[in-house]
Amino acid sequence: MNNVKKTVLLGLFVSQALILSLIESWISIPTPVPGVKLGLANIITVIAIIFFGFREAVSVVIVRCVLSSIFGGGGWMLFLFSVTGGVLSAVVMSVLFKSGNNKFSITGISIAGAISHNIGQILIAALLMKDLAVAVVLPVLLISGCIMGFFVGLVSSFLENALRKTKIFE
Amino acid sequence: MNLLNDAAGKEYVSLGEDTLYVLDKAKQYSEISKGAFDVTIGPLVKSWGVFTDNPKVPSKTEIDDLLNLVNYKDINIDFENSKAMLAKQGQIVDLGGIAKGFAADEAVEIYKKHGVKSAMISLGGNILTLGAKPDGRPWNVGIRNPRGKDSSYIGIVSVKDKAVVSSGDYERFFKKDGVRYHHILDPKTGYPANTGLIGTTIISDYSIDADALSTTVFVLGLEEGMKLIESLEGVEAVFITEDKEIYVTDGLKDTFVFRDESKEFEYVEKR
Amino acid sequence: MLKKDDLIIFGFVIILIAASFIGVSLYKSSGANTNKIAVIIKDNEEIKRIDIDAVSEPMEIAVSGDYSNIILVEKGRIRFKDAGCPDRVCVNTGWLTEKGDMAVCLPNRTMIKIEGQSDNVDIVTY
Numbered sequence: 001m002n003n004v005k006k007t008v009l010l011g012l013f014v015s016q017a018l019i020l021s022l023i024e025s026w027i028s029i030p031t032p033v034p035g036v037k038l039g040l041a042n043i044i045t046v047i048a049i050i051f052f053g054f055r056e057a058v059s060v061v062i063v064r065c066v067l068s069s070i071f072g073g074g075g076w077m078l079f080l081f082s083v084t085g086g087v088l089s090a091v092v093m094s095v096l097f098k099s100g101n102n103k104f105s106i107t108g109i110s111i112a113g114a115i116s117h118n119i120g121q122i123l124i125a126a127l128l129m130k131d132l133a134v135a136v137v138l139p140v141l142l143i144s145g146c147i148m149g150f151f152v153g154l155v156s157s158f159l160e161n162a163l164r165k166t167k168i169f170e
Numbered sequence: 171m172n173l174l175n176d177a178a179g180k181e182y183v184s185l186g187e188d189t190l191y192v193l194d195k196a197k198q199y200s201e202i203s204k205g206a207f208d209v210t211i212g213p214l215v216k217s218w219g220v221f222t223d224n225p226k227v228p229s230k231t232e233i234d235d236l237l238n239l240v241n242y243k244d245i246n247i248d249f250e251n252s253k254a255m256l257a258k259q260g261q262i263v264d265l266g267g268i269a270k271g272f273a274a275d276e277a278v279e280i281y282k283k284h285g286v287k288s289a290m291i292s293l294g295g296n297i298l299t300l301g302a303k304p305d306g307r308p309w310n311v312g313i314r315n316p317r318g319k320d321s322s323y324i325g326i327v328s329v330k331d332k333a334v335v336s337s338g339d340y341e342r343f344f345k346k347d348g349v350r351y352h353h354i355l356d357p358k359t360g361y362p363a364n365t366g367l368i369g370t371t372i373i374s375d376y377s378i379d380a381d382a383l384s385t386t387v388f389v390l391g392l393e394e395g396m397k398l399i400e401s402l403e404g405v406e407a408v409f410i411t412e413d414k415e416i417y418v419t420d421g422l423k424d425t426f427v428f429r430d431e432s433k434e435f436e437y438v439e440k441r
Numbered sequence: 442m443l444k445k446d447d448l449i450i451f452g453f454v455i456i457l458i459a460a461s462f463i464g465v466s467l468y469k470s471s472g473a474n475t476n477k478i479a480v481i482i483k484d485n486e487e488i489k490r491i492d493i494d495a496v497s498e499p500m501e502i503a504v505s506g507d508y509s510n511i512i513l514v515e516k517g518r519i520r521f522k523d524a525g526c527p528d529r530v531c532v533n534t535g536w537l538t539e540k541g542d543m544a545v546c547l548p549n550r551t552m553i554k555i556e557g558q559s560d561n562v563d564i565v566t567y
Contacts, residue, residue, distance in 0.1 A: 028533065046468060073527040075507055077547045100446070108447030115454055130485045133543050133554045136468065138461040146454060216467075295567035303563070312565035320491050323565050336566045371566060 001169065009169070010052070010060055017044040017064040018071075021062045027070075030142075039114050039152055045090050046110055046156040051169045054094035061086035080124055088120030089113040106160065107153030114149030115142055171263060174213065179259030182248060188366065190252055192265055192272050192378070193245065197381040199268075200242030203398065207386035208357035212262025213239045220353040221266070225344045227351065233360035240357050271335060271381025274298040278377075295341075297334040298377045315432055316340045316369035317411055324416060325408065325425040325433050333377035337384040338369035338410075356389050365391030372399070373422065386430035392417060410435070442476040469541035477540055479519045481512060482552045493519055493555070519553055521546060 018124055020040035029036050041064060048057035069079040092103040093164040096104050104112075124135045165170065173183045174193075185193070201309040204441065219225040228236075244257035270428060274293045278300050281283035281289050289300040290309055299309045307426035311334045312323030327334060339362070356363040370388045372380040387395030392409050399407040399419050406422040414435045418426045428437035481489040483504055496516050504510040510531065513522035518538045521531040524546055531546035543554035 025528075035483060058461065074548045077525075077550060078528060081547050096450070103444060103446035104450060105444040105447050108442055108450045112450050115457065119457075125545060128547065128550065129482070129552050131482070131552065131554070133468075133541070134545055135461075136465050136541050136543055139458060139465055142454070142458045142461055146458075150488070290564060292564055292566075295565075297564055297566045310563045312562035314565050314567035319487055320567070321487075321565055323562060325564055334566045338567070340565065 006052070006056075010048070011054060013044050013048055013060045014063045014067070017041040017060060018067055020044065021068055027046035036141065037148070039117060039145075039148045040111055041086075042089065042110065042117065042149075042152045043156050043159065045086070045113070046093065046106060046152065047159060047163070049090065049094050049097050050106075050156075050160055051163070054090070054098070057090045057094060058087055059088050076128070077128060080128065082120055084124040085117040085121040089117035092116040104155045105153070107150060110153030110156055111146055114145040114152060118142060118145045171265060174249070174254055174256060175262045178256035178261040179350055180255075182251075182253040182255040184253050188272070188276075190247065190254065192268060193254060193263065194247060194263060195378055196263075196268050196382065197245050197247070199243055199379075203390065205242065205357055206389040206394075207267065207342075207382055208240055208242045209263050209265060209268070210240050210244060210256070210261055211355055211357050212244050212264035212295075213260060214265050214355050214357075214360050215266070216262060216352075218353075218355065220342060220355070225351070226269070227346050227349075228360075231361035237360045240360075267385040268382045270294060270296050271333070271376070271378035274333065274377035277414070288432040293345060293377075295336060296377055296381060299329055299332055299334075302330045313371050313408055313410075314338070314369065315430070315435070316342075317414075317434065318432050319366075322431060324410065324428070324430045325437070326429055327371075327408070327422065328372055328425050328427075329373060332373050332375065333380040334371060334373050335377060335384045336369060336371040337350075337388045340369070354385060354388050355395060363389040365389065366411050367395070367409060368412050369408075370395065371408040373406040373408075375404055382408070456517065465541070466480070470553075477517070478556045479514065480554055482554070484550050491519070493517055496530055504549065504551050506549045506551065508546070510546050510549055510551050512553060519555070520544065521553065524549070 020043065024038050024040045027038065042086045045057050045061055062083060065079055065083040093109050096112055097131050122135055122138055126132050171189060173305050177183045199207045200209060203432055217228045217232060217236055239258055239261050244261055245254065247254045248259065269292050274291050274296055277291050278298055281300055287301045288304045291298045295309050302308055308328040308330045310326050310328050313325045313327065314336055315322040316338045335355060342353035352362045354363050367388055372384040374380040387399060387407060390398060392411060395409060396419065399405055406419045408426065409417040410413045415439045416428065416435055477493050479491045480487055484507065485566050493514060493516055494517055496514050499513065499515045501511060502512040504512065504560045508524060508526040510521055511523040513520055518536045520536045521534065521544055524532050526546055526548035531544050534544040537544055537553060539557050543552060545552045
């Protein structure tokens with residue numbers, strides 16, 4: 001694949017991830033704790049890891065977080081919050097995907113990614129607030145991460161098969 | 171009180187019974203402390219602006235000039251006619267170190283009149299307890315950690331029917347050119363008291379006494395302050411030095427509980 | 442859809458969930474019988490501490506900063522009532538009632554948490 005095509009595709013990934021996080025922000029999930037999200041943008045991260053690799057996936061995550069902070073507001077704090085979760089999730093999923101030699105399913109990897117995402121966010125929030133008390137939401141976020149990660153994994157698998165048929169990434 | 175200050179050096183002013191009482195008390199404590207507590211500190215307080223949003227460090231000459239106006243002996247009280255007068259023009263009486271205590275005492279008097287058996291009042295950190303707690307146990311009053319957060323404390327005194335009042339350099343202070351200036355001025359020097367104490371707490375029957383004495387001993391320092399309190403009947407004290415040592419008067423040794431979560435302070439039981 | 446080795450991931454996740462549940466329930470149960478003190482923290486500094494069971498009249502506390510927060514306190518509970526931040530996670534958290542409950546407004550670096558008073562002190566003189 002040449003560089004121009006790659007750039008175009010990654011640009012598309014960023015815009016799709018942005019739209020997915022926008023849609024996600026319209027859907028509020030009634031839960032006892034704050035911060036439970038669908039993690040739809042993670043679909044794009046999974047796909048980017050499958051078809052490109054770790055560096056490209058992390059780049060997409062970072063650019064997506066920068067842009068959503070600029071468009072959505074929230075300043076440095078929200079940027080750090082989302083980028084830490086996103087990058088940690090991309091790192092964990094890449095490691096599992098690459099070193100796992102196809103031993104793990106996309107769904108399993110996606111669950112691990114969702115959980116890492118939530119753990120990363122709690123860690124950065126605890127760091128920013130200098131208070132570990134924010135971790136009281138961890139159990140709920142871990143469980144919701146499992147559920148959301150499972151569905152994101154399913155969608156990603158379907159998407160992977162569909163995209164392979166298009167031969168767009170060859 | 172403004173009337174009295176405005177008429178300083180000019181004429182006697184009629185004062186209400188309460189004001190006269192507070193003024194007399196303040197004068198008494200000025201005498202007991204030999205001027206370490208002085209209600210005529212007003213001109214200096216005004217000059218430093220300690221209770222304003224823009225405190226400043228006055229010049230040395232300004233302080234020296236104003237120090238001439240600080241002398242509790244210039245308060246003349248005429249009890250027969252309920253009048254008082256300040257001798258020199260420009261003198262200002264500042265009851266900040268005592269008025270809150272009086273207010274708390276008055277509040278408890280009202281409670282008593284209405285048959286209240288158990289109450290606790292906190293006026294900006296000045297604690298006054300009436301009776302014991304409803305369950306009969308004494309009130310546990312924490313003594314603020316002068317270098318910690320608002321709610322942190324270095325020890326506990328258990329009291330019934332007592333006032334507990336603290337003074338310290340943490341209450342109001344500002345920084346100028348790297349120097350920290352707190353709000354308790356030494357009437358002798360005109361500068362914030364610098365006697366090695368960072369916090370003092372007085373336990374007594376009346377809040378007005380505790381209020382005046384906590385400031386007084388803060389200015390006097392550990393040695394002299396301790397001597398003064400031991401000479402007074404029914405008054406106990408806790409001293410916290412800048413070396414983070416805690417001293418209490420003899421009468422308090424049994425009931426004071428040293429409990430320092432910060433683990434920075436040291437309780438010195440024997441002197 | 443799933444593979445055998447996914448069990449490794451699931452096992453790891455289950456251990457994490459169990460550990461976090463134990464940790465949080467230990468944290469919440471320590472000092473459970475003490476007064477419930479709501480602590481409001483802004484930029485890592487405690488700005489207010491309220492015994493929420495002792496609140497008789499509802500009151501609102503405004504916190505300014507890059508964004509604004511309005512905190513509402515009623516007897517036995519406290520919440521972010523309104524916030525100027527874009528994500529409003531703090532407001533969606535709803536009421537805090539139990540020890541260990543907390544709500545965070547990350548954009549404004551404001552946090553409310555409920556602590557148990559750590560000792561048997563009735564009040565602190567200052």
